[in-house]
Amino acid sequence: MKYNYCTLFDKNYLPHVLSLYDSLKRNISNFTLYCLCMDDESHQYLQRIKSHSIIPISYRQLESHYAELLNAKKNRSRVEYYFTCSSAICSFIFDSYPATELLTYLDADLYFFSSPVPIYEELKDASVGIIEHGFSFFGKRYLKYGRFNVGWVSFRNDQFGRKCLEDWRKNCLEWCYDRLEDGKFADQKYLDYWPEKYSGVHIITHAGANLAPWNVGRFRLKLAPATHQILVNNQNLIFYHFASFKQVDTNSYITNVSKYLVPLTGILRNNIYIPYLRSLIKYNEVLSIKFNHKDRAEAKNSSTKNKLKSASRNLRKFICRDHIKI
Incomplete structure (x- = not known):
């Protein structure tokens, strides 16, 4: 079976995408990663490396295919426009590569630690595959932003999968704000x-799929004695979602697991975050990137309430040792 994935990013996330690609190569023998490049720099770089498993797609191609995106682009922030394009790139690939039977959208900040075959075995013939956030106790307040996470979304090229995807694309064109x-x-x-709305939707339940800061506190992590494979409640860790992993200095990052009162220690630090950090640093050096800028900045407010929130965040970061540097 050939596995088909797509993702979108700009030059600031190019090290993340190259890390994602490396992790896929280690765990899958036959796959294609369609890369929607949201700027010319990232598109030109991927064209130069000429990997047979990567197909670079320019944002210009997408906007030419869906001209209505240009109107949406005028009234949204950069990150909101990127959100708008996540569904559009999936539709574009089905239109441009009609032989694609099953396509999975991946966030650019995912990293695979083992084969995703168990996910596909669970999906079977489902038309759509989605994954719950599965918030830990200290993350339940974020449920209002969505039961499911867009980090992994699968669509089958059939009647039900295409209907769901096309509706999502139109929904995002109409309204997609942060x-x-x-x-x-x-x-x-x-x-x-x-x-409830569509037939053939499967909710993926594998514990090792989309482990993330918001849910890792719910699980027991250990290493398999013989293979040192990371186990999540005795199931292989398939991929981790490095959301909110932010650079604060040279080779220095904040993981933000402290947001969910999770200590950055043991397997989580040494076997999950450290390998990913090493990969990002490697590609930062390859690309001559000194600092990765993130566009989705938190709103600043000088009120007493927000000062207290900031102090609380800093205390949690200190207690949870939420700073990593190599």
Whole structure:
């Protein structure tokens, strides 16, 4: 079986995408990663490396295919426009590569630690595959932003998969903003309604799929004695979602697991975050990137309430040792 994936990113996330690609190569023998490059620099770089498993797609190609994106682009922030394009790139690939039977959208900040075959075995003939956030106790307050996470979303090229995808694309064109409003949030909260709205939707339950800062506190991590494979409640860790992993200095990052009162120690630090950090540093050096800038900045407010929140965040980071440097 050939596995088909797509992702989108700009030059600031190019080290993440190259790390994602490396992790796929280590764990899958036959795959294609369609890369929607949201700027010319990242597109030109991927064209130069000429990998047979990577197909670079320029944002210009997508906007030519879906001209209505240009109107959406005028009234959204950069990150909101990227959210808008996540569904569009999936539709574009089905239109441009009609032989594609099953396509999975991946966030650019995922990293695979073992084969995803168990996920596909679980999906079977499902038309759509989605994964719950599965928030830990200290993350449940974020459920209002969506039951499901867009980090992994699979669509089959059949009647039900295409219907769900096309509706999502149109929904995101109409409204896709980085705020909660009338039961919507970005491209993500639309997924809340899919299990009841569409036939053939499967909710992926594998414990090792989409482990992330918001849910890792729920699970028991250990290493398999013979292979040293990372186990999540006795199931292989398939991929980890490095959301909110932010550079603060040269080779120095904040993981933000402290946001969920998770200590950055043991296997989580040494076997999950350290390998990923080493990969990012390697590609930062290859690309001559000194600092990775993130566009989704938190709003600044000087009120007493927000000062207290900031102090609380700093205390959690200190207690959870939420700083990593090599």
